[in-house]
Amino acid sequence: MRDELAAAYGGRSSVDVALPTNGVGEPDLLSDLAPAPEELAPRRAKFGVFFWICIGWLGILAFFAIFANLLPFQDPNNFDFTIGRDASISWHHLLGTDQDGRDVLSRLVYGARTSLIIGIFGTAIAMGVGGTLGMLSAYVRGRFDGALSFFMYCGLAFPGIIAVIAILDFWGRTEWHIILVLGLASVPLIFRLVRAATLATATKEYITAAKSQGATSFRVLFHDVFPNVAPALLAYTIFTLGGIIAVEGAIAFLGLSVTGPSWGNMISDAGGDVSVRMAFILAPAIALFLTLISLNYVGERIRVRYDPGEVKL
Amino acid sequence: MTEAPAIEDRMLLEVTDLRTVFSTPRGPLFAVDGVSLSLHQGETLGVVGESGSGKTVLSRSIMGLLPGRNTTLEGSVRFDGQELVGASEATLRSMWGPRIAMVFQDPMTSLNPVHKVGRQIAETLRLHLKLSKKVANKSAITLLTQVGIPSPELRAKAYPVQLSGGMRQRVMIAIALACGPELLLADEPTTGLDVTIQAQILDLLAEMQRMRRMAMIFVTHDLGIVATRTDRIIVMYAGKVVETAPTRRLFANVRMPYTEALLHSTPRMADPSHTRLQAIEGRPPDLVHRPSGCSFSPRCPYAMDRCREESPPLVADPGEPDHLYACWYPRGVSKVSLPAREPSVA
Numbered sequence: 317m318r319d320e321l322a323a324a325y326g327g328r329s330s331v332d333v334a335l336p337t338n339g340v341g342e343p344d345l346l347s348d349l350a351p352a353p354e355e356l357a358p359r360r361a362k363f364g365v366f367f368w369i370c371i372g373w374l375g376i377l378a379f380f381a382i383f384a385n386l387l388p389f390q391d392p393n394n395f396d397f398t399i400g401r402d403a404s405i406s407w408h409h410l411l412g413t414d415q416d417g418r419d420v421l422s423r424l425v426y427g428a429r430t431s432l433i434i435g436i437f438g439t440a441i442a443m444g445v446g447g448t449l450g451m452l453s454a455y456v457r458g459r460f461d462g463a464l465s466f467f468m469y470c471g472l473a474f475p476g477i478i479a480v481i482a483i484l485d486f487w488g489r490t491e492w493h494i495i496l497v498l499g500l501a502s503v504p505l506i507f508r509l510v511r512a513a514t515l516a517t518a519t520k521e522y523i524t525a526a527k528s529q530g531a532t533s534f535r536v537l538f539h540d541v542f543p544n545v546a547p548a549l550l551a552y553t554i555f556t557l558g559g560i561i562a563v564e565g566a567i568a569f570l571g572l573s574v575t576g577p578s579w580g581n582m583i584s585d586a587g588g589d590v591s592v593r594m595a596f597i598l599a600p601a602i603a604l605f606l607t608l609i610s611l612n613y614v615g616e617r618i619r620v621r622y623d624p625g626e627v628k629l
Numbered sequence: 630m631t632e633a634p635a636i637e638d639r640m641l642l643e644v645t646d647l648r649t650v651f652s653t654p655r656g657p658l659f660a661v662d663g664v665s666l667s668l669h670q671g672e673t674l675g676v677v678g679e680s681g682s683g684k685t686v687l688s689r690s691i692m693g694l695l696p697g698r699n700t701t702l703e704g705s706v707r708f709d710g711q712e713l714v715g716a717s718e719a720t721l722r723s724m725w726g727p728r729i730a731m732v733f734q735d736p737m738t739s740l741n742p743v744h745k746v747g748r749q750i751a752e753t754l755r756l757h758l759k760l761s762k763k764v765a766n767k768s769a770i771t772l773l774t775q776v777g778i779p780s781p782e783l784r785a786k787a788y789p790v791q792l793s794g795g796m797r798q799r800v801m802i803a804i805a806l807a808c809g810p811e812l813l814l815a816d817e818p819t820t821g822l823d824v825t826i827q828a829q830i831l832d833l834l835a836e837m838q839r840m841r842r843m844a845m846i847f848v849t850h851d852l853g854i855v856a857t858r859t860d861r862i863i864v865m866y867a868g869k870v871v872e873t874a875p876t877r878r879l880f881a882n883v884r885m886p887y888t889e890a891l892l893h894s895t896p897r898m899a900d901p902s903h904t905r906l907q908a909i910e911g912r913p914p915d916l917v918h919r920p921s922g923c924s925f926s927p928r929c930p931y932a933m934d935r936c937r938e939e940s941p942p943l944v945a946d947p948g949e950p951d952h953l954y955a956c957w958y959p960r961g962v963s964k965v966s967l968p969a970r971e972p973s974v975a
Contacts (some may be wrong), residue, residue, distance in 0.1 A: 458698060521738040528694050528733075529804065530726040539752075543743040569665045 360459050367617045370610035377607060381429040389422040394578045411599050414585060420596045424603055426577040431607070434495050434562040434574075441499025442556050446506030447549060453507070454514035465511070471504035477566065491574050494567075498560045509552055513545040520544075551619030558611035565604050567625050579604045639669075641844045642668040642691070642812060647704035649683075649690045649868075658916045660686040663704070663867035668844050670811065675855030675876070676848045677891065678865035681913045682927040684848045687865065688814045691846070692729055693721045708796075708812070726757045730810035732834075736797035740789040747773070747785025750807055757808045772803040775835060795826035799833065806837055813838065813845045819854065831858060852973045853895050856880060864888045867914050867924035870943060874952035884946060884959035887925045923957070931958055 344570050380387070384617065411420035449468075453461045458573045480497050487493045520543055526540045568580020575581075579600035649661035661683045665755035668674050678684045689695050691706050693713050706713040708729065713721065741749060748767035754760050760768065766785070773781035789797055799817060803965040805813060815834060819827040835858055838845050849855055855862055857874070862879050864872040864887065872885035883889045893907040911928040914920050920927055926936040935957050946952040946959075 466684070521733055521735060522741040524694065525731075525733055525739045525804075526741065528692065528725050528731045530722045530724075530757060532722065535756075540741055544741070 318407060339488045363617050363621065364586060367614060370613045373473055373606055373610045374614070375427050377603075378432065380425045381432045384425050384429055387425075389425055390419040392418060392422040392426040394418065412595050414582070414596045416585070420582075420599055423577040423582055424579070424599055427579040427582060427600060428489075428607075429527075429604065430576060430578040431561045431564060434491065434498065435557045437495045438499040438502065439557045440558040441496065442502035442506050442560075443549070445500070446503040447510045449503075450507040450510030451537060451541065451545065452516045454511040455497050455518055455533070455541065463512075464507075468504040468507045472508070476501045477563070480563070480567060480570055481570065484567065489572060489574060494564065495572060498563055501563075502556050502560060503568075506552065506556065510545060510549060514541055517541050517544045547622030548619065550622065551615045554611050554615035554618065558615070559607050561604070561611070562608055639670045640667060641670045641672075642666075643705070643707040644691060645705040647690055647706060648702070648719075649686050649688070649695065650701045650703075652699045653917060655917045659868050659919065660916060661690055664863075664865070664868075664870050666863060666870070666873070668774055668812070668846065670844055671838075671842045672861070673838065673845045673847060673859045673960075675859035675862040676846060676865060677850065677852055677855055677862060679850055679891070679913060681916070682865040683868035683916075684850075684865050685816055688731070688816050688846060691889075692725065692731060692814060693957075694725070694731070701777045723757075726753055726810070727808040728810055729758050729812045729814065730805035730808070731814040731816060732798070732801055732805045732818045736794050736875055737821060739801055740797055742789055744950070745786055745788055745798075746792065750785075750804050753804055753807045767808075772807055773800070775837070776800070776803045776806075777829075778803075794822050795830065798822060798826075798830050802830070802833065802837065806841070807839065811843060812842050815846070816848045817850070818847075820849075827854075834893050836963060851895070864891070867919065868916060869924065869955065870953070871925065871956070872952075872954040873943075874946075874949075874954075878949065878952050882946070882949075882952065882961055884954040884955045884961060885925075886929045886931050886951070886960060888954075889960055890928075923955070931960075933958060967972070 411424065414420055414423070449464060453464045480501055483497050484493060487497075523536060523540055526536050531539070562576070563578035564573055565583075568578045569584045571584060573580055582600040583597055644664060644666045647661055647664045648659070651658040651660055664683075664687055666674065676684045676687060686695070690702055691713075693702075693706070693716065695702065702714055704714060708724070713724075740746065744752075747766060747769045750761075750772055751762070751765035754765040754768055755762065758765075765890045770781045770785050773784055778784050778796060778799055784792065784796070784800075789800070792800065798821075802818075813834075818834065819830050822830060831854065834845070834847075837843070847855060847859060859876050862874065862876050863870050864879075864885065866887050872879065872883075872888045874882075879888070880892075883892060887909075890907070890909045894909055896906055908917065909928060914924050914927065920937070922935075922937040922939055923929070923932070923941050926932040929936065939957070941955045941957045943953050
């Protein structure tokens with residue numbers, strides 16, 4: 317019986333046929349039973365309450381930013397003649413009006429929209445370009461890696477904010493220019509990070525094993541390497557988002573960002589007269605502060621939880 | 630079964646004068662240096678040697694699975710009549726899996742931690758055999774059953790972290806066997822496992838090999854493991870074959886002092902209690918600056934002047950053409966023919 321089976325399955329067609337003679341029935345094969353999967357689920361750091369508070373704040377922010385024009389906010393650019401400039405808090409203007417008589421709350425909400433759009437698209441560019449190049453560079457190695465790394469290190473050495481100011485001054489300050497410039501300015505950092513993570517992964521035995529099973533380089537890269545790099549990447553995506561929002565605030569304060577409502581613009585507009593206009597300096601500043609601290613905290617918790625370096629494999 | 634002997638005789642793998650050289654900052658490193666071997670269908674070859682003897686590099690060289698950079702591969706590897714050295718990446722890839730497969734040393738690191746094990750098996754099937762997702766998943770469960778994993782449907786959904794070392798190695802074997810390879814390269818498949826699990830994995834490999842009439846190259850540092858499970862043994866030292874013979878013959882008539890030293894450095898149940906284990910003095914040679922003469926001569930208790938000056942060729946034992954060794958003063962050959970053999974140590 318066994319010999320016939322051997323003849324039948326001896327060739328290369330042994331895949332889709334069950335072999336009844338072997339396996340489960342043999343007690344000596346069963347002694348290395350591991351506990352059921354659920355008992356051995358990897359222990360991971362908990363996110364904690366503060367994490368969810370941060371997520372909550374970011375959720376509220378995103379909600380208002382997305383639905384700003386559907387909600388009953390006033391036009392953020394219109395002078396309210398009934399109240400006038402520098403009005404204090406009232407029922408009609410929950411956070412008052414600024415020096416140009418515009419509703420502060422409304423500007424805050426539309427400013428969030430600006431910050432998030434620039435942050436998210438800028439991060440997408442940084443991740444797309446930096447991540448792809450970083451993975452390729454680490455996987456291909458050789459001269460390609462050397463040249464690209466050199467180029468990126470030059471980019472890292474360049475004083476970013478000065479480059480951003482120069483380019484935006486030259487190009488004009490549309491939203492898309494700002495997104496492109498801030499995104500590309502973050503590329504070298506992401507490149508370096510992804511390259512390091514890929515290098516660490518690409519030398520693992522399971523990558524060699526995947527190759528030995530006949531997988532193409534492309535497949536190995538995206539099916540085997542990428543999922544192992546992605547958790548670390550997720551955390552740094554969030555850090556980058558925070559970074560770009562912060563830089564946008566900074567260049568807006570310098571008067572180099574978009575002309576519409578933006579947190580940086582609001583702080584800048586309120587300008588030198590802190591004593592009179594405390595509220596509308598504080599409002600965008602607090603919003604920016606809460607957003608950045610939330611992003612950084614969320615990113616850090618995710619890094620701790622999913623970074624393979626901290627999880628026992 | 631009537632034509633089985635004819636199938637047995639088919640030559641599957643012929644390696645001739647294989648050389649693998651890594652270029653290092655210190656100079657060329659000769660990891661595999663002129664190894665020749667052959668393997669028939671269904672046969673098992675044991676490759677034995679200590680760490681750094683080139684046995685792992687040999688198995689990866691045969692497969693063609695070496696980093697392209699800084700590596701030169703010379704000689705010939707003919708698999709079923711097809712030359713693999715210098716073959717295109719695409720050709721090799723099409724053979725890896727369906728024709729040649731490898732089981733790796735450490736099951737803790739050779740499975741991808743982010744994919745479920747069932748999926749890892751199914752992916753190989755889908756890639757080479759172009760099975761649909763559904764059929765591949767079913768086959769993956771069948772394979773898990775074959776390699777002795779209980780409740781395979783449940784395990785297929787587990788991640789590698791959730792399985793024990795022995796189970797992972799079984800999964801690894803299932804992946805290697807998935808596409809029905811004709812040659813399985815097992816690179817120290819039991820080194821990372823407990824002794825009891827080792828025996829189970831070895832039995833499993835033997836069973837799978839027998840049922841599939843698969844040829845196997847079993848790389849290990851443990852002579853005890855290959856003693857009962859191989860047809861032929863190759864003993865490697867410093868990238869070279871120093872002795873090769875059919876397994877029984879080798880254990881009956883050890884010729885090369887290195888093989889003898891390896892044997893003596895293995896603990897045996899039959900030894901009386903407190904028998905001192907004889908470790909091999911010294912360390913394997915630097916493969917960049919290799920010693921002149923026989924590469925084992927600096928550690929060999931029987932080494933003579935000739936050993937340190939001339940490198941011994943791989944020659945056949947008189948009257949035993951199957952038993953080859955590279956030694957000027959082989960053990961157990963009568964003193965009449967080789968007068969200057971007697972060692973200086975007692």
